[in-house]
Amino acid sequence: MIKPQILIDDLAIAPGQQPWTKYKDASTICIIPTRGEISAKVVQNWWAITPPINHKFIRIFTVGMEVGAAYSSTIENILAHPVLSKWKYILTLEEDNMPPPDGLVKLLENTDKFDVIGGLYWTKGPKGETLKFHPTNSTAGDHPGM
Numbered sequence: 001m002i003k004p005q006i007l008i009d010d011l012a013i014a015p016g017q018q019p020w021t022k023y024k025d026a027s028t029i030c031i032i033p034t035r036g037e038i039s040a041k042v043v044q045n046w047w048a049i050t051p052p053i054n055h056k057f058i059r060i061f062t063v064g065m066e067v068g069a070a071y072s073s074t075i076e077n078i079l080a081h082p083v084l085s086k087w088k089y090i091l092t093l094e095e096d097n098m099p100p101p102d103g104l105v106k107l108l109e110n111t112d113k114f115d116v117i118g119g120l121y122w123t124k125g126p127k128g129e130t131l132k133f134h135p136t137n138s139t140a141g142d143h144p145g146m
Contacts, residue, residue: 004065005062024111028088028089028091030057031062031091032060032094034063035064035095036063042096050101050104050105051105052105052108062074067094089111097119103119
């Protein structure tokens with residue numbers, strides 16, 4: 001059995017600079033809840049994600065926790081941390097997410113326009129559909145709920 005735990009890297013800043021982030025804070029915490037066994041293909045994809053150059057970026061893994069509890073515990077730890085609590089953005093990844101390498105940068109490019117930004121999630125299978133939630137009037141490909 002895997003012992004529930006939170007794993008965090010050293011706080012580090014990547015060298016370099018991107019024009020669009022020159023004057024704004026793009027510090028990002030990447031939260032990754034996992035059961036403890038992640039496909040090498042998925043990990044390779046995550047390591048290819050381009051964090052904003054010259055801005056703080058850190059990955060925090062939560063291992064062996066239920067997903068909701070993992071997010072809650074990690075957010076509580078971040079808010080209690082004297083340094084991380086001041087970081088600006090949170091990126092979440094899960095074991096079945098494989099975003100494009102420039103996905104984070106594209107999300108951050110739009111932070112001035114929206115309060116919350118997310119990627120579109122597709123269901124698995126031969127006829128994958130977008131996973132969207134609407135409180136009422138569900139249509140094909142949309143799922144009622146939240």
